[in-house]
Amino acid sequence: MTSTHIEADQVYVACRPRDLGRRIRIVSYTPGHDTAQIVDADTGARPRQISVWKLHDSATTRYGKPRTTGYVRETTAPEPAPAQPWLVLRDRHSRLWPWQWVCTATVGRPQQTPATCPDRGPARTEDHARQAAERHAKSAHRYTAPEA
Numbered sequence: 054m055t056s057t058h059i060e061a062d063q064v065y066v067a068c069r070p071r072d073l074g075r076r077i078r079i080v081s082y083t084p085g086h087d088t089a090q091i092v093d094a095d096t097g098a099r100p101r102q103i104s105v106w107k108l109h110d111s112a113t114t115r116y117g118k119p120r121t122t123g124y125v126r127e128t129t130a131p132e133p134a135p136a137q138p139w140l141v142l143r144d145r146h147s148r149l150w151p152w153q154w155v156c157t158a159t160v161g162r163p164q165q166t167p168a169t170c171p172d173r174g175p176a177r178t179e180d181h182a183r184q185a186a187e188r189h190a191k192s193a194h195r196y197t198a199p200e201a
């Protein structure tokens with residue numbers, strides 16, 4: 054329904070339960086037009102047109118009820134993994150401590166200019182550097198590791 058968001062390669066899923074999640078893919082759409090060119094998303098077959106008024110961004114209506122008609126946009130983008138607030142680097146100048154970790158967390162109290170945490174440390178192995186960085190991030194920045 055919000056035709057400004059329709060673009061080629063978007064996938065939409067049928068809202069009507071008995072369509073069993075039938076998926077369509079936008080082949081082309083000219084902004085402002087009432088119809089978009091589509092194919093079956095899974096096979097690329099059956100090229101046809103669809104009224105853009107059947108394409109929705111949200112699976113619920115603006116009154117909060119689940120949609121039972123038309124198609125709703127499928128969000129295929131995976132959740133981005135939480136960024137680890139550190140870098141593990143190779144230190145070429147040290148034989149004994151050839152690895153180091155560098156904290157990249159942003160720190161600063163409210164009303165202060167944010168700065169990058171200055172903490173860093175040497176390590177003997179890449180694994181140790183990562184573990185030390187994680188320990189630091191947990192205690193200093195309340196970082197929680199994503200579930201494996």
Ligand SMILES: [Zn+2]
Pocket residue numbers: 156157158170171172189190193194
């Ligand atoms: Zn830090």
